[in-house]
Amino acid sequence: MGKQPTLKDVATIAQVSEMTVSRVLRGKEDTTQATRDRVLKAAKSVGYVPNRIAGSLSSKRVPLVGLIVPSLSNMVFSEVVMGVTKGLETTGLQPVFGVSHYDLKTEEQVILEMLSWRPSGLIVAGLEHTADATRAMAAADIPVVEIMDTDGNPADFNVGISQIDAGREMGQAFLARGYKKIGFIGTKMPADFRAQKRLEGFSGALAAAGQTVVGAEYHQGGSTLVIGRKMTAALLARCPDLDGIYYSTDYLAAGGLLHCLDTGIDVPKQLGIAGFNGIELLDGLPKKIATTNAGRFETGLKAADLIQKSLNGEDPERIVKLDTVLDPGETL
Amino acid sequence: MGKQPTLKDVATIAQVSEMTVSRVLRGKEDTTQATRDRVLKAAKSVGYVPNRIAGSLSSKRVPLVGLIVPSLSNMVFSEVVMGVTKGLETTGLQPVFGVSHYDLKTEEQVILEMLSWRPSGLIVAGLEHTADATRAMAAADIPVVEIMDTDGNPADFNVGISQIDAGREMGQAFLARGYKKIGFIGTKMPADFRAQKRLEGFSGALAAAGQTVVGAEYHQGGSTLVIGRKMTAALLARCPDLDGIYYSTDYLAAGGLLHCLDTGIDVPKQLGIAGFNGIELLDGLPKKIATTNAGRFETGLKAADLIQKSLNGEDPERIVKLDTVLDPGETL
């Protein structure tokens, strides 16, 4: 239980200077094969693990990229995480995650916490932040990528889809198929601005055709199948003449579909159903649910790419607006 | 874009020493109200964000806990993550995630990477690691908690359920209900030792009753509903006389259930179905799937607790074996 070995210990054993050990271990510059062997052997013999805290302080380079998402219990974000991870794989950078729990104040704390480690870049979900958080990110002097929403004013880089467009397109898809009385079901997250924007776009599309969203139902908590079922039952009880429902997520929509199967409601003839996200995990349900693929993996990948390019001194495009891809599935 | 302000900058503005600023900002020791105000005002005025890299190097305390899981695309692990996060909430420690992609060599790299940041504790899924990884963790001189499996020799702390027991109990549940020809469906993850152990326990239970697992089907890749459907179809085509299937995850089992609904197979009369994990997200399917609740959130919570206790100098129990809770649902 003695203290951890340091560069100096390795240097002593290998009979070289600390600098040489440092160079060998980082694979930098030229060193003799013999020296290299000696150093590596010494390092292994004491089980040397470099201390990146010290290394980073000295070099002022912290090979980490902060990634802040609202939630991890949601498949959606883990795909973003995977995209970012993949995108950083070859760059020598490592993602570090933070969770804001859909709360701006928490997000601010998480952002400040992240920045206190002086990461090389930051990726944050959404365009809405507290003033302090925005200020801190701007002052950090690192590339910052806001993702998953392009309806707003990005501070630095921005990658994602337009949530408003996604909603509007789905609204138009409902209209095109002749649905007349359409309701909305979503979860009431304090700061799920993206779901709000989708509803906004959706309502807009209906409004343009002289319609309005007939009934809306909100629920506290996450998106699960049961909740989708219950809310669907509740909404239909309240507005029995609905012929379409737009859900804020695929899970809720899937719950709605299952409710319809149970109660003999014909989807899509009697009731049109659509969700959002394009969660592959749910393929395999009795009917493929209409949804908008949000390109989450791709978003993560691109965000990572922007960070890297920016760090390389390139000046990549500031805003990357990905196309929304609407899949009507079998429920519209 | 000038450089970030440091303690010294704040000290200069507030007309006090760096030490005083440091103390005020950490809320340590006694300082005059007047001094405190001056310092806080100065810090705010320059947008000071402490540099934890420097702080940690100096104090030799890194308030991070590494958490390494095989995958994030799996709901299962995000619940563990949530448990750990929750458990650390009041401790001043922060979780940092790593993903091993079900690969021991990758896990080793991730572990070493983690350790190079000198975290205060480490939580790793599983009991199987490479020799180098095991050695490094032992040498790190920090509390290490291996989670989600108690069938093996933990290095330090251990929290989870016995996967073998979980499998055995499910086997007994099948037997108790009179199933005679039972198959297994799982995904072929190179290092999903836990699924293997469940199958082992399951087979053992059948063997004790003079039966064997009749057919087994494996698939590369993650657990999704479609894959569950396809594998079920394939297995039933191969062994049409099966009257029960044990799946390695709830998602696969749900896919199987949907396949049965489609093809008119009566569950549980004609075919008994069981999964593993107890994924709440899936409640709401036509029938509640038989499963073993793995207590993931609780595991994360407990692991965090052990880390904290250990750091506090307490000597908590080394092995925490949680009870497996079998829920027969409506598919057995």
Add this chain to the structure above:
DNA sequence: CTCCTTTGTGGCAGCGCTACCTCTCGGAAA
């Protein structure tokens, strides 16, 4: 044989912060 490069290695300073010790100064006790 000198001069100049190239190649490999070492020395030193310092990254920004905190642990630990020292110093000051006003007030209470003697």
Add this chain to the structure above:
DNA sequence: TTTCCGAGAGGTAGCGCTGCCACAAAGGAG
């Protein structure tokens, strides 16, 4: 008054590493 004390503030020395420069040795050119 003198002495002591303790609260509040400052000074100094690193933490373990890397950037930068210096330097020795080994050639190649003149």
